[in-house]
Amino acid sequence: xxxxxxxxxxxxxxxxxxxxxxxxxxxxxxxxxxxxxxxxxxxxxxxxxxxxxxxxxxxxxxxxxxxxxxxxxxxxxxxxxxxxxxxxxxxxxxxxxxxxxxxxxxxxxxxxxxxxxxxxxxxxxxxxxxxxxxxxxxxxxxxxxxxxxxxxxxxxxxxxxxxxxxxxxxxxxxxxxxxxxxxxxxxxxxxxxxxxxxxxxxxxxxxxxxxxxxxxxxxxxxxxxxxxxxxxxxxxxxxxxxxxxxxxxxxxxxxxxxxxxxxxxxxxxxxxxxxxxxxxxxxxxxxxxxxxxxxxxxxxxxxxxxxxxxxxxxxxxxxxxxxxxxxxxxxxxxxxxxxxxxxxxxxxxxxxxxxxxxxxxxxxxxxxxxxxxxxxxxxxxxxxxxxxxxxxxxxxxxxxxxxxxxxxxxxxxx
Ligand SMILES: *Cc1c(COP(=O)(O)O)cnc(C)c1O
Numbered sequence: 001x002x003x004x005x006x007x008x009x010x011x012x013x014x015x016x017x018x019x020x021x022x023x024x025x026x027x028x029x030x031x032x033x034x035x036x037x038x039x040x041x042x043x044x045x046x047x048x049x050x051x052x053x054x055x056x057x058x059x060x061x062x063x064x065x066x067x068x069x070x071x072x073x074x075x076x077x078x079x080x081x082x083x084x085x086x087x088x089x090x091x092x093x094x095x096x097x098x099x100x101x102x103x104x105x106x107x108x109x110x111x112x113x114x115x116x117x118x119x120x121x122x123x124x125x126x127x128x129x130x131x132x133x134x135x136x137x138x139x140x141x142x143x144x145x146x147x148x149x150x151x152x153x154x155x156x157x158x159x160x161x162x163x164x165x166x167x168x169x170x171x172x173x174x175x176x177x178x179x180x181x182x183x184x185x186x187x188x189x190x191x192x193x194x195x196x197x198x199x200x201x202x203x204x205x206x207x208x209x210x211x212x213x214x215x216x217x218x219x220x221x222x223x224x225x226x227x228x229x230x231x232x233x234x235x236x237x238x239x240x241x242x243x244x245x246x247x248x249x250x251x252x253x254x255x256x257x258x259x260x261x262x263x264x265x266x267x268x269x270x271x272x273x274x275x276x277x278x279x280x281x282x283x284x285x286x287x288x289x290x291x292x293x294x295x296x297x298x299x300x301x302x303x304x305x306x307x308x309x310x311x312x313x314x315x316x317x318x319x320x321x322x323x324x325x326x327x328x329x330x331x332x333x334x335x336x337x338x339x340x341x342x343x344x345x346x347x348x349x350x351x352x353x354x355x356x357x358x359x360x361x362x363x364x365x366x367x368x369x370x371x372x373x374x375x376x377x378x379x380x381x382x383x384x385x386x387x388x389x390x391x392x393x394x395x396x397x398x399x400x401x402x403x404x405x406x407x408x409x410x411x412x413x414x
Contacts, residue, residue, distance in 0.1 A: 210238025
């Protein structure tokens with residue numbers, strides 16, 4: 001079909017065409033996606049969309065023109081900083097999400113070394129193999145060597161091996177709470193101690209856990225220490241467009257103090273257009289994600305997030321228990337939060353045939369490796385669907401015997 005762009009069609013026809021374009025999209029609002037999209041139900045979504053619509057054209061590049069955005073931005077950052085037990089000195093900025101946060105984390109670590117007059121010729125960062133791919137992006141952009149250290153048998157960061165991988169050119173250590181691939185929380189305090197020993201930055205990637213873990217802790221779930229209460233943690237990233245259930249394009253990066261925060265900021269007057277300062281990678285920045293975050297967080301409140309996190313956690317545990325009971329499947333780890341992964345009994349690509357079977361039944365799961373695994377990001381939308389999902393999982397297991405599937409990708413470029 002030829003593209004309709006440029007035809008000058010009436011608005012109602014355009015919208016109808018868009019609705020027909022999306023018929024093949026995964027039905028995330030109905031809870032069919034265990035990856036990529038999150039839903040706290042139609043009421044929260046409606047509020048998010050309305051807030052986004054009202055501020056989509058506003059530009060957070062310069063909040064002097066839009067004090068509304070500054071005010072909402074500051075409220076969002078201070079709420080998240082509170083969840084993270086940030087000290088009074090803590091400061092942060094909203095970002096467009098986890099990737100921008102992590103790219104800026106790498107930049108800030110290099111910038112700190114430069115500011116302190118000890119930038120090595122070849123700076124490196126030391127991080128477990130489980131830490132998010134966006135850190136590679138940051139390392140690539142800013143010329144930092146990425147020293148990936150194998151995780152332990154329990155998928156958590158191997159702190160002794162990380163210590164051995166570090167040297168005088170190390171500017172950054174990273175741990176995750178939880179890490180994405182197997183959903184476990186790294187030994188944050190031990191990794192932070194390495195950073196204290198070398199007096200360099202230590203980032204906790206809580207893009208997944210930054211909303212859920214504080215809510216679970218408030219609800220009484222015991223957790224290992226992972227936030228600003230751990231000495232040596234210099235920054236924490238939290239995505240709101242995941243378990244904050246806000247519109248896409250919203251994350252927060254909080255630093256222990258303003259000096260550290262300034263290391264992510266860029267300012268120049270080296271052109272003919274005046275002083276250009278920006279907190280992140282984007283220039284023009286829609287007010288939509290900020291407004292959505294402010295609206296949804298105001299509406300749900302701490303109690304709302306507790307309810308949603310508890311629901312997601314109980315579905316996660318139910319699925320994990322079911323998988324543990326299947327002798328043809330292998331659970332990677334008991335989940336520490338709301339993410340889990342499992343492979344087949346021989347850890348081979350046969351698990352992707354199961355993903356294909358689930359897709360045929362309308363479920364979208366993430367395919368990852370190594371080792372070859374199905375990954376589930378469980379959220380509140382799945383609560384009423386857990387029995388249906390487990391029944392389909394069992395049907396898919398029966399149907400798949402002997403088939404092999406394709407591995408897919410976390411993100412695509414085509
Ligand atoms: C999702 C995720 C990221 C990347 O965030 P985006 O919002 O997709 O850019 C980083 N770290 C972890 C642990 C994540 O789960």
